[in-house]
Amino acid sequence: MKDIRLKLVNLFKQGFCVPQIARIAKKIKEPSTTLHYNIKRMEKEGVIKAYKAVFDYKKIGQGHCTYLLINLSGEDYGNPEKIAKELAKDESVESVDICTGDYELLVKLRTKDIDEYYEWVKNNVQKFKFAKSTSITSLKQVKTEFVEM
Amino acid sequence: MKDIRLKLVNLFKQGFCVPQIARIAKKIKEPSTTLHYNIKRMEKEGVIKAYKAVFDYKKIGQGHCTYLLINLSGEDYGNPEKIAKELAKDESVESVDICTGDYELLVKLRTKDIDEYYEWVKNNVQKFKFAKSTSITSLKQVKTEFVEM
DNA sequence: GTATATTTTCGAAGATTATTCGATTATTTA
DNA sequence: TAAATAATCGAATAATCTTCGAAAATATAC
CATH class of the missing domain: 3.30.70.920 (Lrp/AsnC effector binding domain/regulation of amino acid metabolism (RAM) domain)
Known part of the structure; x- marks a missing residue:
């Protein structure tokens, strides 16, 4: 595997991802600012520990x-x-x-x-x-x- | 837990997240377009199965x-x-x-x-x-x- | 029960980021 | 060695996140 992809894989294993607020907003029909507020809340409270990727190992x-x-x-x-x-x-x-x-x-x-x-x-x-x-x-x-x- | 947060948790369990290209670009000092290209490639090839959240269960x-x-x-x-x-x-x-x-x-x-x-x-x-x-x-x-x- | 404080919702605007495009370079294949 | 394919990357656009402030809802105190 290429060096750059290896780096990406290692970063994505534990983090370096973010929630997709706009898509969720459309899906559950809520304003994206409300979702944003609630997501930030969950992050601060430690409910959400990380955003990461799952691989075909x-x-x-x-x-x-x-x-x-x-x-x-x-x-x-x-x-x-x-x-x-x-x-x-x-x-x-x-x-x-x-x-x-x-x-x-x-x-x-x-x-x-x-x-x-x-x-x-x-x-x-x-x-x-x-x-x-x-x-x-x-x-x-x-x-x-x-x-x- | 509030209804909206419950919905978010369920969506984040299996997906509805995305890679944070700009932050990675700064970290590993590569152009974000190159990272973008490689990430999309890995998604197409099935290397990356999903982007998701990890919780304090x-x-x-x-x-x-x-x-x-x-x-x-x-x-x-x-x-x-x-x-x-x-x-x-x-x-x-x-x-x-x-x-x-x-x-x-x-x-x-x-x-x-x-x-x-x-x-x-x-x-x-x-x-x-x-x-x-x-x-x-x-x-x-x-x-x-x-x-x- | 009412007043006050706190939390949550949410639209508008600005800041940041992802994505497309095209050209260049590198790599592979014939 | 030539042609085809894959990968890099800057500039511009499209889309998204984030901040802000006001309003509504909820919780707390008296």
Whole structure:
């Protein structure tokens, strides 16, 4: 992929988009200034966190999607938030949840292929000393981020 | 939540946003017409599927987040796509994956609370005749849709 | 129940941005 | 090497967002 498109993809992953007020105004038949007011309100109140793009991840070299269930070890077991926040900074990581059940963390990972996935797991098991981890690989993504594929 | 904001939230969940070309142009120091050309290209090629908003889901009455691992029964077992696509239409469903391992489907569900979650599971186990299902509830969402919370 | 304060609506005008167009340059294909 | 295609980009237009102020609706206090 071209350098410029790669930059765009990375910017659009977390933001650099805006609401399309005029189109909504036509659709729901409300004045655009009223919509503008309400949208700004929701942004200020933190209801809306970001405007972003959803991709065909295969086409941006992130076609391999895996859900990782993780057990933490030692002192991290009782304090999963620290590791969760560090994992969240990783740009291959789509989501991190602290959760109930047999595992403390659920990480959704997007990599190019199984090789890149293997490298990621190898590096992070070592780095964060995961006690145990199970992975569920997506064979087909039917819906992602509320968008049907 | 007010009627108008509810409408906005529902529209922003799947689209009704656009890229912010001028801001990107300044940031990466490229002419906005070049960016425009490349973005339109990516849209046509299906690289970009949608522009949408990410919410603080607690604040839009969808604070309860659960991952559901599902076993299908009978004829559906060999053909999970049909059910996956039907589940994808459900507006409480953020994602649906057909996956490897002990379960055929992985569904990410966002509901108001545990009561609404219970109703959803009850209705859908019956409707789709799930053979078995396990759920992992998110206690804290540290990152969602590539956006840190 | 009424007065006051606050929030929300919304049209008009200005500021900003997206989009089209055409020419140039770069890249690919034959 | 030539021709075809794809990509860049400045200028101008079209469309959009944003601000402003006034009015209406709603909430709060007395």
